[in-house]
Amino acid sequence: MASSQHVLLSPAELAYLHASLSLTPPIRPDGRSLTQFRPLVAETGILPGTNGSARICFADGTEAIVGVKAEVERTRTGHDSPSLDDEGAEDDDDLDNQQDVVKGDNDWVEMTVEIPGYRDDDAGTVFLSAMLSEALLADGEFTKRLWINRRFHWKLYLDILLISPPLSYPLPLLSLTTHLALLATRLPRLKSEGDEDPLFDDDWAAAPYLYARPVQKGSKKTASAPTARPPVTLLVMAVGNNIIFDPSKEELAVADVALAVSVGEHTGFASSKSTEMDIDTEEIKGYHNLRLLSVRTIDPPSRLTPPGIPNASNSAYGANAGAKDTEKKKQQQEQARTAESEAVEGVWKSPRGGAKTLVMAALVQKVLEKGGVADEVLDALDGVDLN
Amino acid sequence: MPITILPPKAFRDQPPSRALNHDSDDIMSDATSDSEDSDSQPGGVSLDGGATIHPRKRRSAAPASSTFTKRPKTNVTSSVPRSAIVTPGERITTDPQWMRGHGTYLSSASLGEQAITSSLAGIVTRTNKLLSVRPLRARYTPEVGDLVVGRIVEVQAKRWRVDVGSTQLAALPLSAINLPGGILRKRTETDELQIRTFFAEGDLVVAEVQQLFQDGGAVLHTRSLKYGKLRNGVFMAVSGTGGGGGVVRSRRQVWTLESANNGGPIDVILGVNGYVWISKHVEPVVPEEAKNQTTGITNLEEVVSATMYSSQNDRIEPETMREIARIRGVVTALVENGLRVDEDMVTKGYNEAVELALVSAEGPDDVYLGGERGEQLAAALTAV
Numbered sequence: 001m002a003s004s005q006h007v008l009l010s011p012a013e014l015a016y017l018h019a020s021l022s023l024t025p026p027i028r029p030d031g032r033s034l035t036q037f038r039p040l041v042a043e044t045g046i047l048p049g050t051n052g053s054a055r056i057c058f059a060d061g062t063e064a065i066v067g068v069k070a071e072v073e074r075t076r077t078g079h080d081s082p083s084l085d086d087e088g089a090e091d092d093d094d095l096d097n098q099q100d101v102v103k104g105d106n107d108w109v110e111m112t113v114e115i116p117g118y119r120d121d122d123a124g125t126v127f128l129s130a131m132l133s134e135a136l137l138a139d140g141e142f143t144k145r146l147w148i149n150r151r152f153h154w155k156l157y158l159d160i161l162l163i164s165p166p167l168s169y170p171l172p173l174l175s176l177t178t179h180l181a182l183l184a185t186r187l188p189r190l191k192s193e194g195d196e197d198p199l200f201d202d203d204w205a206a207a208p209y210l211y212a213r214p215v216q217k218g219s220k221k222t223a224s225a226p227t228a229r230p231p232v233t234l235l236v237m238a239v240g241n242n243i244i245f246d247p248s249k250e251e252l253a254v255a256d257v258a259l260a261v262s263v264g265e266h267t268g269f270a271s272s273k274s275t276e277m278d279i280d281t282e283e284i285k286g287y288h289n290l291r292l293l294s295v296r297t298i299d300p301p302s303r304l305t306p307p308g309i310p311n312a313s314n315s316a317y318g319a320n321a322g323a324k325d326t327e328k329k330k331q332q333q334e335q336a337r338t339a340e341s342e343a344v345e346g347v348w349k350s351p352r353g354g355a356k357t358l359v360m361a362a363l364v365q366k367v368l369e370k371g372g373v374a375d376e377v378l379d380a381l382d383g384v385d386l387n
Numbered sequence: 388m389p390i391t392i393l394p395p396k397a398f399r400d401q402p403p404s405r406a407l408n409h410d411s412d413d414i415m416s417d418a419t420s421d422s423e424d425s426d427s428q429p430g431g432v433s434l435d436g437g438a439t440i441h442p443r444k445r446r447s448a449a450p451a452s453s454t455f456t457k458r459p460k461t462n463v464t465s466s467v468p469r470s471a472i473v474t475p476g477e478r479i480t481t482d483p484q485w486m487r488g489h490g491t492y493l494s495s496a497s498l499g500e501q502a503i504t505s506s507l508a509g510i511v512t513r514t515n516k517l518l519s520v521r522p523l524r525a526r527y528t529p530e531v532g533d534l535v536v537g538r539i540v541e542v543q544a545k546r547w548r549v550d551v552g553s554t555q556l557a558a559l560p561l562s563a564i565n566l567p568g569g570i571l572r573k574r575t576e577t578d579e580l581q582i583r584t585f586f587a588e589g590d591l592v593v594a595e596v597q598q599l600f601q602d603g604g605a606v607l608h609t610r611s612l613k614y615g616k617l618r619n620g621v622f623m624a625v626s627g628t629g630g631g632g633g634v635v636r637s638r639r640q641v642w643t644l645e646s647a648n649n650g651g652p653i654d655v656i657l658g659v660n661g662y663v664w665i666s667k668h669v670e671p672v673v674p675e676e677a678k679n680q681t682t683g684i685t686n687l688e689e690v691v692s693a694t695m696y697s698s699q700n701d702r703i704e705p706e707t708m709r710e711i712a713r714i715r716g717v718v719t720a721l722v723e724n725g726l727r728v729d730e731d732m733v734t735k736g737y738n739e740a741v742e743l744a745l746v747s748a749e750g751p752d753d754v755y756l757g758g759e760r761g762e763q764l765a766a767a768l769t770a771v
Contacts, residue, residue, distance in 0.1 A: 008538060010590045011698045012618035019700070020708045027708045029621050031716045031754035037390040039758030057395075059723055059757060245389065250621075306589060308698045316567050316584040316696035346700035373389050380390045 007253045007301050011308030014348040018254040022240040029250055035373045037246040040176075042384050044184040052185025052210070056177045063163045064173050066181035072148070072198055073108070073155040104143025104153075109133065111158040113174065116165055128171060131296055132160070132178060135231040135262030138293040142230070145210055149195045154187060168249040169298070171260055175233035176381070182230040184386045185210040209386075231264040231293050232377060236363045237300065238355075243366050245373055255300035257355035261367045262293040263374045288378050290368050297355065308348040391758055473505040473520060480518070488519030524626055527552045527660035529605035533596045534640045536617070536658030537607065539586045545579060547586050549594070552624065552660040555604045559586070563597060563608035565615065567696060585696050591617040591664065593641075593656055613641065615695040619703060620654070620666020621715055625722040633722055634661045637729040643668050644734060647741045648751055650710030657728060665714050667707050709754055713740055716756030717764065724765035732768065739767050 009017075020027045026034065038058050047053035050067040057063040113129040114120060136142050146154040158181070160174050186207040188200035201207070211229055237247045237255040244251060252258060266289035311317045343349055367374050473479060479491065481502045487493055490509060496502035505511075509522040529535070529551065537557060541548035548556040561582060562574055578585075586592060593614050594607035609615050626633035634640075634657045641656045652668035717736040721728050743764060744751045756764060 008540065008589045009622075010538070010617070012616075012700055013591065013620075013622055015700045016619065016621060016703070016708075019703065020705075020712070023705050023708070027705065027712050027754070029623075029712055029715060030719065031712045031756055033389075033755065035389040036755070039391045039393065041393045041395050043395045055395075059761075306587065309584075311697050311699045314584065314697060314699075315581065317694065344699065346702065347698070376389050380392045384392055385394065 007249060007305070009250065009253055009305065011306060011348040013250075014254055014302075014305055015308055015346055017250055018239060018348065019346075021242060021244065021251065021254060024242070026239070026242045026244070028244070028248075030248065032246075034242065035245045037172075037377070038248070040173075042176075042180060042381075044180050044384060044386050051187060052181050052183075054177050054180035054184060056173060056180065058173065060167055061164050062167050062170070062173060064170065064177045065161050065163060066174075066177045067159045067161075068181050068185045069157045069159070070146075070185070070187055071155045071157070072152055075105075075151055075153050102144045102147045104140060104145075104147060106137050106143060108143050108146045108153055109137065109156045109158065111136075111160065113160045113162075115162045115170065128174065129160070131171065131233060131260055131262075131294075132175060133158075134296075135175070135233050135264070135293050136178075136182075138231070138262065139264060139291075141228060148190060148198050151195050152198050158182075168247070169235060169252055171233060171298075172235045172246055175231075175262075176377075179230045179232050179381060180384055180386075183209070183211055183381070183384075213386075229265050229378070231262045232374065232381070233260050233262040234367055234374060234377070235260055235298070236367060238359050238363060243363055252300055252302075253305060254302050256302070256351045257359055257363070258298040258300045259360065259363050260296040260298055261364055262295070263367060264291045264293045265289050265378070266291050288375050290370075290374055292364065292368060295360075295364060297360075300351075303350055303352075305348065305350050307350060310344040310347045312344075393758070471511050472509070472523070473511055474508050475506055477505045479503045479505055479511060479520075484516060485518045486516050488514070488517045490520030490522065491518060526554050528603065529553055529557065529596045529599060529660070531596050531599060533636075533659040534593065534656075535596060535605075535607065535660045536591060536593050536622070536656055536662035536664050537660070538622075538662075539588055539590045539592065542583055542586070542588060544582075547582075549592065549607060551605065551607075551658075552662060553603070553605065555602070557596070557605040557607050559592070559594060559607045559609070561585075563606070563610060565610055565612075565695060586616065590698070591622055593617055593658070593664065616698070617656075617664050617666065618698060619669055619700050620664055621711060623663045623665075623715055623718060625661050625663060625718060625728060634659060634663065634728045637731075639730050642730055644714070644737065646707070646710035646714075646737075648710060649704075649706045651704070651707050653707065653711060653714060655714060655730075655733060657730075657733075663718055663728075665711050665718075667701065667703050667711070669701055709752060713737065713744075713754040713756070716740065716754055716761075720756045720761030720764045721768075723761055726765055726768065736764060736768055739764055743767075 017029065020029070028034075030038075032038070038060070040059070041057045042054065044052070044054045046055050046065065047067045049069075051070045052068040053066060055063065055065045111129050111133045112120065113125050113132070115122075115125050115128075118125050146156060148154060158178065160178055162170050162174065186204075186209050189203070189206045189208060190198060191201050192199040235246060235258065237244050237252060237258040239251075239254060239256055244255075247255065247258070366372060369375075478494075478496065479485075479502070481496050481500050483501070485503055487503045490505060490507040491503050492506050493501045494504045503518055505520045507520045507522045509520040512519055512521050527535075535551045535557075537549035537551040537559075539547050539559075540550045540556060545562075546558050546560040549559050551557045561578060564585060566574060566578060567585075592607075592609060594609045595611070595614060596605045597608040598606045600606070636659055637657075640659065641654070643652045643654050645651075646653050654664075654666050654668045656664040656666075658664070714733065714737055717733060717740050718728055721732055721736060726732060740754075740756055741751070743756075743760065744753050747753045747760075
């Protein structure tokens with residue numbers, strides 16, 4: 001599935017959709033408000049053989065499952081760093097100094113996306129998995145969690161499966177499911193110390209979460225303890241001046257611009273000031289500490305849609321239909337030429353030219369807003385029962 | 388609230404767990420023994436599950452504790468007609484008393500024994516002695532005279548190929564449409580050359596099934612003023628006649644609904660194939676040039692058909708768009724809650740939805756009917 005998935009919609013439909021989405025306030029075909037997501041059903045821990053798994057199902061039947069599997073792997077050492085395996089050659093002081101350096105490598109995470117009906121090397125599928133893994137690896141914090149000691153690390157396999165045919169662009173669904181699966185992921189507790197061969201606790205109940213839980217006090221969460229969490233990628237699109245979240249397939253078909261915005265959360269201590277971007281929200285109590293990780297433009301399928309033919313130049317319309325004499329034909333052709341260059345109300349014309357920078361900035365701003373959509377999405381995801 | 392995340396629903400009607408039925412591995416003998424269980428009337432009961440001649444509806448009788456219960460009844464609720472889901476290739480019964488119906492075939496189970504086997508994934512239904520499997524979901528099977536909504540997917544030299552949600556694409560020959568400029572005009576080579584000006588790829592048409600091929604493929608026609616290209620509205624695909632909830636064949640598939648909140652009249656077309664078109668009702672406009680000519684009964688069709696191939700939408704008021712979205716929401720809610728979609732249900736549902744919106748926090752302009760609201764709507768409809 002290419003990111004610019006070809007949708008077969010008639011020009012009349014496209015014109016109607018575009019008109020209704022450009023209104024203020026816009027009317028979405030399914031009646032949702034601008035920022036509203038489709039209602040979804042989520043659960044975690046559905047696959048007993050994995051370290052963490054999740055399933056999300058939309059009301060229209062689109063369904064995705066994600067399984068996370070972890071394996072212990074020997075860390076490859078570069079030729080420039082001292083070999084760790086022959087410990088006799090090493091200085092004890094040197095060892096102590098390096099002990100605390102937790103390093104990660106992007107190779108430690110392997111992500112595969114499977115969309116039914118599409119090859120796994122299809123450009124669209126590859127693009128999806130690139131976007132998802134990019135968000136995950138962007139800040140370099142994630143792979144540090146997989147570090148065991150200087151000789152071993154966890155290798156994480158993320159298998160993302162869309163079970164139903166892609167009824168809409170599946171990026172938000174896959175991202176939310178991956179997020180939940182990673183939240184539910186637990187790794188066995190390490191019993192060994194230092195650079196020994198790792199030895200793990202058999203007791204699964206004692207296994208810590210990959211992303212440590214915030215301290216729960218009854219049902220109330222302590223907001224003071226910021227916890228890191230996996231990123232969430234949201235699909236945002238713009239029609240005219242309206243910014244629309246979680247677009248359905250039809251809505252995406254008339255988008256002027258579509259963006260995939262990945263948002264993470266500050267861990268507070270881990271990030272240094274220098275890496276912060278201007279648009280990252282400042283820390284405010286009660287809100288998530290949002291951090292922009294990556295932005296990708298999605299090629300909206302609207303650019304490939306056929307334009308509508310205005311009545312003036314439609315040879316099968318009205319009195320033109322029977323037109324035989326050359327005079328009329330000539331006149332008609334002239335009309336057709338003007339109609340092609342001008343926008344006629346009620347006739348679909350695919351968007352031309354690039355996205356405006358202002359619109360793009362507005363899209364990103366809207367996502368990162370304090371108490372905005374990303375905030376509420378993260379809150380809602382917190383509410384999912386992890387087991 | 389931008390996002391609602393619900394916990395997974397527990398199965399409402401726990402289907403009797405097949406894993407518990409250790410004493411038999413075939414469904415029908417199970418079911419027969421089950422009907423013995425609930426049989427409170429004397430006579431006609433065979434202990435061996437042999438010749439029970441009670442009709443299916445007996446099952447809805449109140450449960451009666453029976454002395455000859457073969458297995459624990461804990462998982463059987465007698466108030467709910469027991470429906471077992473079978474998968475293709477699954478043996479339903481080897482009992483020779485049953486006749487095989489739709490969705491089943493005979494296969495030899497063991498020495499000289501014939502087993503009725505399911506060829507579909509669906510629910511076993513019994514009509515007296517006839518066993519059939521109703522599919523959980525099925526593609527549309529065209530029948531002559533059906534009103535369908537279809538989407539042009541391919542343009543060929545003399546015909547269009549139309550997606551109608553069937554196993555095959557339907558054909559719409561150039562000779563089966565109303566050519567502009569007179570209904571009874573013979574098609575010419577010029578028409579063949581400009582076939583795309585009538586219908587192009589992606590266009591939606593409302594048509595009628597004219598005839599069927601041997602293999603189940605349909606031939607459509609649009610030779611009526613009711614049929615033709617669709618505009619001024621939204622399309623949605625739900626499941627059609629065949630399985631589960633969805634559009635059912637009914638007296639009227641097309642009607643005009645007078646909407647609330649100044650929405651004006653709205654046309655609803657429920658294609659038998661499950662494709663639905665909801666649009667603003669537009670009175671046929673007579674083009675300027677045709678007005679000068681005299682419009683009589685003889686050339687009325689000529690004038691009306693002039694707008695037939697337009698792909699330009701008329702001006703649609705936001706109020707109308709809002710009501711169209713509401714009707715679309717009603718249809719979605721009906722389908723998601725497994726209710727049938729027909730004129731009666733859509734009209735009732737629409738009125739209910741308008742009232743629901745009045746009491747909602749956002750006011751009458753709120754047309755959202757997803758999630759819980761859809762369930763509310765369905766509950767209100769089924770309660771009546």
